[in-house]
Amino acid sequence: MEALILNAILQSAVAGILSITSSGIIRTVNPMLCKMFGYEADELIGQNVSKLMGGNDRRHHDNHMARYLETGESRIIGFGREVTGRHKDGRLLPLHLSMGQFNANGETFFTGVLIDLSKQKVAEEQLTYQQARFRAVYECLPDPVIIVNANMRVSTVNPAFTRVFGYPATDIEGKTTESIFANRDDWVEECNRRGGNSLADASASARQIEFRRSGGEVFPGSVVSTIIETPDGQRLGHLDVIRDITAEKRQEAQLMQAQRMEAIGQLTGGIAHDFNNILTVVIGNVELLEMQKIEEASQTLVREAREAAEIGARLTDRLLTFGRRQLLETRHINLNEFVLGLIEILRRTIGENIDVSTVLSSDLALTKADTGEVENAVLNLAINARDAMPKGGRLVIETRNLEIKEPHSTHPDLPPGHYVALSVSDTGQGMTPQVQARAFEPFFTTKRSGGKGRGTGLGLATIYGFVKQSGGNVTIASAPGAGTKVEIILPAVRMANTATSQNGQGAQVIQGGGQRVLVVEDNDSVRRLTQRRLIELGYRVDLACNAVEALELLAVDAKFDLVFTDVVMPGGLSGLDLAREIGHHFPHVRVMITTGYAEEVLDRSDLEHMPALLRKPYSQSDLARAMARTLSAP
Incomplete structure (x- = not known):
């Protein structure tokens, strides 16, 4: 009965089991051992067990067996250990071996129980690989x-x-x-x-x-x-x-500030544009009054009204600069020469208790900018620095070349390229983060509202608009008690648009010769005023409310010498669209466009084809010269 039970165990065991003589000859094997090594039972029985061993395990096994038989020292009996077996096809097998001993008929026999560790080894290797991979990612x-x-x-x-x-x-x-x-x-x-x-x-x-x-x-x-x-x-x-995410948050804040400033700029520029139309009417009518024979007291009132309106016009210029809608008069300039030309004026302006010095790059590239705006920017920054140092201090004006090779965290709006930088730094009171965040907003100021050093809140706003319109950027680095550094970044030499209109108050007025002019203007007051001003200059004038009406008039009667048109008008066609249509269908008719701001012109490539551009508000002499120049052009 016991023999039957033992045989059943051997036949169904999931481990390979064999018995050998003391000399290593295989006596019995079970089915799992045959399957494990790829042999049939009759291929193993009678063979030396070393047939199933691989590597150094064969030599070690023989040594252990010899020692045991000679001395009785049990180094292998009753202990489990890992060994290497050899499959019939030559493959090495990782195995776990446990050995036992028994005696029968005066002869010593050994049993071996073998468990295939191949799957376990594969799992261990995979685990080791995964751990190494995790460690590499984890540490890097x-x-x-x-x-x-x-x-x-x-x-x-x-x-x-x-x-x-x-x-x-x-x-x-x-x-x-x-x-x-x-x-x-x-x-x-x-x-x-x-x-x-x-x-x-x-x-x-x-x-x-x-x-x-x-x-x-x-x-x-x-x-x-x-x-x-x-x-x-x-x-x-x-x-x-x-x-x-400090850098990401900083960039988000810069983007939000840029969007906010853009929105404020659009609002401010739009208001200034509308205000320019009002000033055009005021200045134009006042000039027409000045041409009349009126008593001296009235002349004084009219002159003061005109001067006040001109102050308003300068204010709208600053607002338009902030909104990036001003017409800029650009030329190539060397900022080093520009700074050196201003340095003595600055020293006299800001006082003896402030040390003014310069750090100028010896090989500074040229830039193309409006010299008046650059001058205003430097003067504004110097005055701000002076006001921040009531007890004296140091003011440094520095220039440098700057190359942006990829989008930069400090100047995220600037494309890669070459730039020149002009900075004004002081050792004054500095700004809190809250003040710094609003520094470029129009009408925001920390200066008192009256007396010396009062502020309008347009200085930095104007600089911001001028620099942005010029394709650059402006940054502020400041902290309370640590002073302030404002840096203006402008593109190194690049092409810019050409603008017209000079302040010609007091210049000789050039009269027309009865030429026929079509005035296209949607604002009733501006349209009527323009008619009166042109008639005063000796022109014959017809009127249209928009571009569509103007084209209808030209289709009926094209015998006009010049079309004088606003840029922004309702009806779906702008003044630029009108000029293009006239160029296609009525090429003999000259065109002059007038505008309160430059955005709609700067965004169009047609400007170089326009015969003339006159900026609102303009004086009577400005209008006279522009008309004469346009009509006499070849």
């Missing part, structure tokens, strides 16, 4: 990684954690993560999240939290958490990946 990842156990204690952190937070791994491992959170409430909320199911529900979503470095600095971070659990769902802890 640029973002901090924190592994926290089920007790909410830090198990380990990667090297990036130390780089970003400043803590050695030993300072945080075994402790909670409370010290790296800027606000304890955030830490408590994160602990509650990890303790419940909400982490599993949103493990892939990033959360923005403020963290604290070892030195106390608070910074914005984005954290993504993943649960660590066994295949059967037992939670072992979680893994946090934290990203320092």
Whole structure:
């Protein structure tokens, strides 16, 4: 009965089992051993067991057997160990071997139980590979990684954690993560999240939290958490990946500020454009009054009215500059020569208690800009610096070449290329972050509203608009008590648009010779005034409210010498569209366009084909010269 049971066990065992004589001759094998090594039973029985051994295990086995038989020392009996077997096809097999001994008929026999470790070895190799891969990613990842156990204690952190937070791994491992959170409430909320199911529900979503470095600095971070659990769902802890998003937040703030300034600029420019139409009517009618024979007292009133209107026109110029809608008169300039030409004026202007010095690049590239706007910018910045140093200090004007090779975090709006930079820095009071954020807004000022040093809030706003319109950028670096540095970045030599219109108040008025002019203007007051002014200059005038009406008049009667048109008009066709249609269908008719701002011209490539461009508000002499120049052009 026992023999039958033993035979059943041998036949069904999942391990390979064999018995050998003391000299190593195989006596019995079970089916699993045959399958394991690829032999039939009759191929093994009677053969030496070394047939199934590979590598050094054959020699070691023979030595152990000889020692046992000679001395009785049991080095292999009753102990399990890993050995290498050899398959019939020559493959080496990782095996676990356990040996036993028995005596029968005065002869010693040995049994061996073999378990194939091939699958286990493959699994171990895969695990080793995965661990090595995880370690490589874990240690090379640029973002901090924190592994926290089920007790909410830090198990380990990667090297990036130390780089970003400043803590050695030993300072945080075994402790909670409370010290790296800027606000304890955030830490408590994160602990509650990890303790419940909400982490599993949103493990892939990033959360923005403020963290604290070892030195106390608070910074914005984005954290993504993943649960660590066994295949059967037992939670072992979680893994946090934290990203320092300081640079992203700074760029977001710069973008939002740029969008805000753009919106304010559009609003300001639009208001200034409408105001220019009003000033055109006021100045034009006042000039017509000045031509009349009126008593001296009335002449004084009219003159003062004109002077006030001209002040208003200069104010709209500054607003249009901020809105980037002013017509700029550009030329090539060397900022070094420009600064040297202003330095003595600046020293006299800002006072003896402020030391003025320059640091000028010896090989500074040229730029193309409106010299008047550059001069206003430097003077404004110098005056701001003076007002920030009531007890004296130092003012430095510096120039340098700048090359942007890729989108830059400080100048995200500038494309790669070559630029020149002009900066004005002081040792004054500096700005708070709140003041710095609003510094370029029109009408924002920290100066008192009256007396010396009062501000209009248009200085930096005007600089901002001029620089942006010129294709550059302007930055402020400041902190309370640490002074301020404002840097203007302008493109190195590039082509710019040409603008017309000079202030010709008091110049000789050139009369017309009865030429026929079609005035196209949607504003009733401006249209009637323009008619009176042109008649006063000796022209015959017809009127149209918009471009469509003008084209209809020209289709009926094209015997006009010149069409005088506004740019922005209702009806779907602008003044530029009208000029193009006239060029196609009525090429003998001259065209002059007039506008309160330059945006709609600068955005069109047609400007070089336009015979003349006159900027609102204009004087009677400006109008006279522009008309004469356009009509006499070849």
